Amino acid sequence: MIIDALKNGIVIDHITAGKGMEIYNLLKLDEIETQVAIIKNAQSRKMGKKDIIKIEGVCDINLAILGYVDPGSSVNIIREGKLSEKFHPELPEKLEGILKCKNPRCITSVEQELKHIFKLTDKESRTYRCLYCESKYK
Template identity: 55%
Template sequence: MTISPIENGIVLDHITAGKGMELYKALGLAELDCLVAVINNAYSIKMPGGRKDIIKIDAEIELNLDIIGYFDPGITVNVIKNGVNTKLPKIDPPKEIKNLIKCKNPRCITSVEQELPHIFKLTDSENKVYRCIYCESKAK
């Protein structure tokens, strides 16, 4: 199977195999009107199991890097301009994420006040633990 190279756009590489569609949805890529390819189970020397997912976006768009950092800091972001590839520095997990995930604690104030933003803070960067700022429940 061949997917043609991009002249101007973004390639998200080294996505854990099977997680490509999840990231596609989290980044809201379905709303784009440009060409987007999600490649599942591509061959990889680097990735465990020898498989990875790749997302190719055929347009210069602004990506929310916090989402990628939260999703998996190991993902490589390549920005391509006029056929020249620039690899972005490694993305650290964001210190805070807003409205990306929801608090599932039924005792949390967010469970009854729907308009509150769901905000999680990184409380343990080593183990990538995020906790709800309101009830301190661990993100699942």
């Protein structure tokens, strides 16, 4: 299968096979007007199988969530057909509207419009706690 190389855009590579769609949804790529390709189960020497997402013409998407959902993935920023930047996403300091607090005593359980926000409290153990009640996300 051939998918054209990007001139300008983002390639999210080394996505754990099966997570491509989840990342597509979390990054709200359905709202983007330009071309987006999801490649599922691509062959990978390192991983066996992997997913890849290619986004044409957009370089400034907030990719913070990647570090939480799939820390092994890599991001390549392409400008004028050349690789201008490559990095592994870091764990985001804050996750907004991604995780749901399950503590029945938390204000988020009754305050309907409130956005669920989690903050990173321990990088090593990848611990996120609810901003409001400080419960650990499990």
